[in-house]
Amino acid sequence: MEFSCTRQELTEGVSAVLRAVSARPPIPILTGIYMEVQESHLRLLATDMELGIEYTIPIRATQTGTTVVNAKIFSEMVRRLPDGPVTFRVDESHLLKVRFFGSELTLHTMNPLEFPVLPHIVEGQQISFTQGQFKEMTRLIGFAASTDESRPWFTGILWDLQVDHIKWIATDTHRLALLQGHYLEGSIQEERQIILSSKTLIDVARLLHDEESAIELTITKSQVLMETAQMRVILRIIEGQYPKYQQVIPKDYKTRITVKVKALLEAVDRAALASIGKEGSNIIKVTMEGNILTIRSNSPEVGHIHEEVFVDMDGESIPIAFNYRYLQEALKVLSVEDIHIDLTGPLVPGVIRPIGEERYLYLIVPVRTV
Amino acid sequence: MEFSCTRQELTEGVSAVLRAVSARPPIPILTGIYMEVQESHLRLLATDMELGIEYTIPIRATQTGTTVVNAKIFSEMVRRLPDGPVTFRVDESHLLKVRFFGSELTLHTMNPLEFPVLPHIVEGQQISFTQGQFKEMTRLIGFAASTDESRPWFTGILWDLQVDHIKWIATDTHRLALLQGHYLEGSIQEERQIILSSKTLIDVARLLHDEESAIELTITKSQVLMETAQMRVILRIIEGQYPKYQQVIPKDYKTRITVKVKALLEAVDRAALASIGKEGSNIIKVTMEGNILTIRSNSPEVGHIHEEVFVDMDGESIPIAFNYRYLQEALKVLSVEDIHIDLTGPLVPGVIRPIGEERYLYLIVPVRTV
Incomplete structure (x- = not known):
């Protein structure tokens, strides 16, 4: 694979997927960022198996291909790149050569075939919010969740999905926050409640910069896919019985x-x-x-x-x-x-x-x- | 004692003297800030016995007097005061009442007679720098000192005091920084070398805001007094034999x-x-x-x-x-x-x-x- 792009183009994508890299990954390959070079796009991917983040950025490719680089080292390197175009190339010896004026960094890579594939989500209930609304809901609700991992459902935000509206709820049993919102598009046929990691929702909200554009959600039995123009986030639904919040209000x-x-x-x-x-x-x-x-x-x-x-x-x-x-x-x-x-x-x-x-x-x- | 002033007036003085409050004070009274109310000035003082900082701010006094307040609590409180005038009063029961619209905070105080008096320095060699020069010297030299407390002299900055110029030197034995400067006023009759805490000099430099004004120094056998319009800092000279730095250059x-x-x-x-x-x-x-x-x-x-x-x-x-x-x-x-x-x-x-x-x-x- 071989492509070129600038530090500015890479930075946003790398810092986005970095949020899915665990400090203690379940398998060594997940210390890495998966890179897939297509003709005019680079797809970056990281996951800790609970959460997967995929980010696509425009590049100029001369040779397509895939590789996996250590996330920490690669992100530190990107931060230190100079202004101007930088060339990335993986050769037969599986080394990533990063080149720009007068400099060459040679980084080790890992085997891209070992990197787990994100589940392919096509079917599920589909709704959307504006990114601005998603951010507001996260801000008003996220802080009220618990940080006590012994009852994982309280570390999450409850989404109470009704036909034409949603309620976001978080509680640590000492206080409870509730916000009702409407869908930008879509509706729910089968009403249900799901629990999602508040930490991850807060992370996703931080990555949204375009208040008016949509964030589109596909909700399956066990996962939620969140999509914007650049980004796909796949998030596992937290299992557990959330208390009947209506009764405490x-x-x-x-x-x-x-x-x-x-x-x-x-x-x-x-x-x-x-x-x-x-x-x-x-x-x-x-x-x-x-x-x-x-x-x-x-x-x-x-x-x-x-x-x-x-x-x-x-x-x-x-x-x-x-x-x-x-x-x-x-x-x-x-x-x-x-x-x-x-x-x-x-x-x-x-x-x-x-x-x-x-x-x-x-x-x-x-x-x-x- | 009773006086009034605003948060803005107090903040700078309190954060200045706070730098002399040790995290582990040698005696309990040194967890405090000494406050002396004069007719139109409040003198704040803190010391850890190695370093003393005194800061004077203008106030409106209705009754002079002295007290000692817990430095951490008082500084946190000052930070949270509203805009507008605040009244401070110590009554017969030795409680400090802090009053402003609709609110009253009652803080414990300590006995001001227990607070150690800073040494009275009148004689010594006198020189001065502009505050801008003092800050530049600290910036270019301070970082090169050691942080290893087992050889305290290397944690300091050497002042090589010559008749009409000074050299600032710092080294941790792996690198050495040297800067030569001239006095704004004064000269040294008896040439000598003294070692001062680089951490404290860096702290003092942070408190200087008026590039053109002078910082005046009085150097005695064992201490250095540094004075600006608002502030007096008394700093103990570090004992120890500094290596002959000229030989390594x-x-x-x-x-x-x-x-x-x-x-x-x-x-x-x-x-x-x-x-x-x-x-x-x-x-x-x-x-x-x-x-x-x-x-x-x-x-x-x-x-x-x-x-x-x-x-x-x-x-x-x-x-x-x-x-x-x-x-x-x-x-x-x-x-x-x-x-x-x-x-x-x-x-x-x-x-x-x-x-x-x-x-x-x-x-x-x-x-x-x-």
Whole structure:
């Protein structure tokens, strides 16, 4: 094989497929990136057997062929290439020669026949989103998933696939985020729920740059294929029983608080100071009276913190306590100015609803304090 | 004590003195920042007994006084303060109340009488630099010092104080950087050599923002006081015998190579690819012929790298090998376009001299290869 292209052309594709290279690959060949040179395109492919990413970039080929290069070494090399055209050639001795003005790098390669083929997905339910919508859904939901691998389903995002809409849900059992979205095209004939790795969905979202274009999904029994113009991602569905999330969302509320996100986030950030230090706690106590919401926290090491935030309150005062992190993380991803916080009782989950964005809700389980 | 100021006013001072707070303070009070409120100024002070930093900022005081606050907690709090005026007050119960619209943070304080007083330095040899020059000297020299604490003198920068000029030198025994500078004001009556912590000099350089203004030095037997308009730094001189650096600098050379810094650095960066992986080596082999300088590196895991760089060569070809890091680090800090590399033999240190900057030299000890 022999082709030429520039560093700029290679960089995006290499960094995309690199996300599918495991730090501890199940078989040695998966330390590599599979390269397939066609007439005018280079197809890059990497997989850890759970996730496969394929990226196609335009090149000028003089000889087609395939090879596998060590992903870490190749990506480090690409980063250091000069501006201008670079020639890549694999000769009979299976060495990859990388040439540009005055320089030649000779890299070892691996046997492309050993590289596992990605499953060929043709049939399945087909839907699509705009890339912008996919990114927004990932941003608003992904952070709420668990990182505890002992219950893998909670590390995922639940896609509740309805005929003409989808719900994205993530929870670590202390809080839950839910966003409803519509398909750009397609619909679901057979309604079902699937769980996908939140880490991978966040990775895929990072690779999307074209807000208006589509990301097309084909959903099979055990896998999801995601396609854009340059990229194909094949992702295994996580097995496991997701809890019935509808049952934990309070149907009603007794007290509705309306507050500015920025003011509340600043107050929570400062209240979090009490979590610094050896004896720090993550608990903030929230009370409200008239137009003032008061946040209190304290630690033997730091001292006391008393924060007041202007709010509108509709209903009676309900003292409640939260782990500040669950509040902070949600407030950070919201792009609206104002939210409702709906409370029912000191031990009933509070629900955040962005004003002007009825498709989203975020639920926090309160902490029992003495 | 009671005063008010804004986050912006406090931030710079707090982050400056924070550099003198040790992660493992010798006595508990040194986890703190000493605050002294005068009529229109707040004096902040921190020390780890080796280094003391004092920073003065303008405030509006209503009651003078002193206190000590935990450095980590206080700096985290300052970072999270809102825009607008903030009031600080220590009451009879020795609690610091921090107040702003609707909020009150109550922090524990420590006894200011326990805080060690910085030595009062009045006599000593006095010289000064512009802050810009001090920063340049630190940038060109600091990186060449050792990080091995078992020989503390090599972790420092040697100041060779001559009557009307100074030399800054650093070495880790594998390479040596030397820069000659002139005093802005003052002169040295009694010529001497002192060693100062390179880490601290780099920290001090980061705190200097006013290129044209002076940094004034008072040098005593065991300490150096550095002063700017806002800041006083007191630094202990490191004890130990520094090697006679003049003896290792080759007086002459056989071959002078002239090369562009950018082209050489890019080639060295790529040659460094061979150091990736378990069996990587840091060695690059350099040869030259005509107008081409060739850099070669290889590792069993990665492959071979062959880089060519255009040079002017005056003298015979001298094959030589270096640890690429020592070359890379020097090329990164240079701000000139072209350098000379002066060689004498395969086992004699090579010397880099920036063209148009005769005050600087950088010496690299070659690696013996088979």
